[in-house]
Amino acid sequence: MQNSGSIRVTIVQNNPDFGQVEKNMTSVESLILDQKDPTSNLVVLPELFATGYQFLTKKETSDLSEPEDGPTFKFLSRLSRETGAVVVGGVPIRRPDGVSNGALVVSKDRLLVSYDKVHLFDRERDLFIEGRSPLPVVETPFGLLGVMICFDWLFPEALRSLALSGATVVAHPSNWVLPFGPQGMILRSVENRVFTVTANRVGTEARGGLPPLRYIGESQIVSPKGEVLARASQSEAQIITAAIRPSEALSKKVAERSDFFAQRRPELYHPGLSKKED
Numbered sequence: 001m002q003n004s005g006s007i008r009v010t011i012v013q014n015n016p017d018f019g020q021v022e023k024n025m026t027s028v029e030s031l032i033l034d035q036k037d038p039t040s041n042l043v044v045l046p047e048l049f050a051t052g053y054q055f056l057t058k059k060e061t062s063d064l065s066e067p068e069d070g071p072t073f074k075f076l077s078r079l080s081r082e083t084g085a086v087v088v089g090g091v092p093i094r095r096p097d098g099v100s101n102g103a104l105v106v107s108k109d110r111l112l113v114s115y116d117k118v119h120l121f122d123r124e125r126d127l128f129i130e131g132r133s134p135l136p137v138v139e140t141p142f143g144l145l146g147v148m149i150c151f152d153w154l155f156p157e158a159l160r161s162l163a164l165s166g167a168t169v170v171a172h173p174s175n176w177v178l179p180f181g182p183q184g185m186i187l188r189s190v191e192n193r194v195f196t197v198t199a200n201r202v203g204t205e206a207r208g209g210l211p212p213l214r215y216i217g218e219s220q221i222v223s224p225k226g227e228v229l230a231r232a233s234q235s236e237a238q239i240i241t242a243a244i245r246p247s248e249a250l251s252k253k254v255a256e257r258s259d260f261f262a263q264r265r266p267e268l269y270h271p272g273l274s275k276k277e278d
């Protein structure tokens with residue numbers, strides 16, 4: 001059911017030390033609890049927020065992976081109880097055939113859904129298994145919440161499928177390194193008329209002689225009209241928040257006679273075929 005009221009959305013932008021899972025969880029929790037008022041309806045943490053991102057080998061991903069109900073679930077559950085929020089965060093999930101770059105959506109003591117990233121970025125393709133299930137849309141007290149992870153954003157079909165399934169808010173745990181993500185997500189919000197909540201990290205990782213990865217920060221909350229309601233810095237670990245009304249994302253009408261979801265013409269959307277001359 002859609003709640004028509006205003007809700008508070010919180011992003012934690014952190015700077016994890018690779019492999020220091022407990023330390024990284026402690027600093028996320030401090031950032032949240034150090035706020036004057038930590039209560040929230042939705043808290044979104046970055047992709048792989050407690051492990052770090054630049055894994056060197058499959059063995060490393062395996063060593064830091066967890067079952068769905070492992071330490072990260074328990075941590076997110078604690079954050080949920082401390083804030084009152086639905087909490088979303090990224091974690092390497094141990095699956096029967098390998099490790100996914102995953103995300104958990106947790107409310108109090110319940111795992112609402114888990115997601116295995118569908119579009120793996122660059123070296124992730126050697127380290128993780130690809131998700132094989134559709135991107136999830138989950139019922140929450142404030143309406144339908146969609147989830148995608150970082151590079152999924154560059155596939156317009158991903159967020160479109162979440163919006164077509166009724167999501168009004170999309171949680172987007174990320175580790176952005178490409179500079180055009182923040183701008184690009186404004187368009188994704190507009191073209192789907194949904195709220196997007198991108199939680200990114202900051203800092204640099206340069207492990208095992210690999211080229212350094214610099215994470216660009218700029219976590220942001222964007223409205224269905226493309227307004228940036230809150231944006232974090234490029235370099236600081238910090239919290240950002242905004243008040244949003246998810247029900248504003250229900251209508252896809254942008255002019256009296258233009259509901260751009262109702263007006264879609266999927267039967268015409270196919271790769272262009274060149275007309276053969278006889």
Ligand code: ACM
Nearest residue numbers: 121150151175177
């Ligand atoms: C990314 O998908 N972490 C860039």
